[in-house]
Amino acid sequence: SQTIHQWPATLVQPVGSPLSLECTVEGTSNPNLYWYRQAAGRGLQLLFYSVGIGQISSEVPQNLSASRPQDRQFILSSKKLLLSDSGFYLCAWSVTASTEAFFGQGTRLTVV
Amino acid sequence: QKEVEQNSGPLSVPEGAIASLNCTYSDRVSQSFFWYRQYSGKSPELIMSIYSNGDKEDGRFTAQLNKASQYVSLLIRDSQPSDSATYLCAVPSKLSFGAGTTVTVRA
Numbered sequence: 001s002q003t004i005h006q007w008p009a010t011l012v013q014p015v016g017s018p019l020s021l022e023c024t025v026e027g028t029s030n031p032n033l034y035w036y037r038q039a040a041g042r043g044l045q046l047l048f049y050s051v052g053i054g055q056i057s058s059e060v061p062q063n064l065s066a067s068r069p070q071d072r073q074f075i076l077s078s079k080k081l082l083l084s085d086s087g088f089y090l091c092a093w094s095v096t097a098s099t100e101a102f103f104g105q106g107t108r109l110t111v112v
Numbered sequence: 113q114k115e116v117e118q119n120s121g122p123l124s125v126p127e128g129a130i131a132s133l134n135c136t137y138s139d140r141v142s143q144s145f146f147w148y149r150q151y152s153g154k155s156p157e158l159i160m161s162i163y164s165n166g167d168k169e170d171g172r173f174t175a176q177l178n179k180a181s182q183y184v185s186l187l188i189r190d191s192q193p194s195d196s197a198t199y200l201c202a203v204p205s206k207l208s209f210g211a212g213t214t215v216t217v218r219a
Contacts, residue, residue, distance in 0.1 A: 034207055043211040044156070044200070059206065090155055098204040100146045103155040 002027035006091045006104030013111055019064075019078040021107050023091030026072065031093040033074040034101060035066055038088040050074060051097065086111045115139060116203055118210035126218050131188040133213050135201035138182070145184045147175060148200040150212070156200055160186065191217045 006023045013019060025031050035047040046059045048066035056066050063082055067075045074091060088108050094101040119134045137145070144163045148156035162168045162175040162184065174187040188195055198212040 044209040046206055046208065049206060057206075092207070094207065098144055100144075100158050100161045101202075101207050102158065106155045 002093075002102070004091065004093055004102060004104040006107060008107055009105060010108045011110070013081050013109065015083055015111055016080050019076070019081055019085070019109070021076040021089055021091075021109075023074045023076075023104055024072055025093045028072070028093070028095065030071060031095065032097055032101075033068065034092040034094075035074065035076050036090040036092065038090065040087070044090070048076070081111045083111050085109065115205055115208035116201055116210040118201055118213050121213035122216060123213055124216045124218060125191050127191060127193060129191050129217075131191050131195065131215050131217070133186040133188075133199050133201075133215070135184045135186075135210055136182055137184070137201075137203050139203060139205045140182065142203045142205060144204050145175070145177060146202040146204075147173075147184075147186045148202060148209075150198045150200060152197075188215070191215075193217045193219050 003026045033050045036044045037047055038044050048056055048058055050056050050068045053068050053071055064078050086109055088106050090106045091104040092101040115138055117136045125131045147160040149159045150156040160170055160173055160175045162177045165177050165179050168175045172189045176185045196217050198214045200209050200212045202209045
């Protein structure tokens, strides 16, 4: 069966520090991968999605970047965090662009 | 125009009642629709996928799709306190989500 791993679960980082969140999927090949951010009490904002290695689409211009160095690995990064980067970051995968997606456990990031 | 619009709620229903959630979407070519449940502080979990016009039932949940009206709904029958959560609808186009409807089931 397929599983998705996302870590860390919680993170407190100072303003201006770098960020690296990692997501890996097991049990499938060439998944579609997604990064979302959810601010407190708000909906899901799509940040990046990827249909293959090295193929990243950015939905919102911001302080973040994403990379997909391996088929089942998706990384969200920032060189310098802002207070506004605080939120609940979620990674998800789907088999194709038209099928349902499954989420990791999420990372709650607080920038102080 | 947003890809997906949900009735914003919040929705409060007594235990045992039917909770009705609605969603409209803008992309006429969407062929599949998804309902997710998100408990506070947790990640969304898939509860229903629907691909064809009409109703799809799974336990106490029924999803209804009307492609001509670009409308999809979710009914929760015999609502339980454990159903208290935020419900999100989604379309495959870049996996876009509605803002969610928060449901509270009163014991």
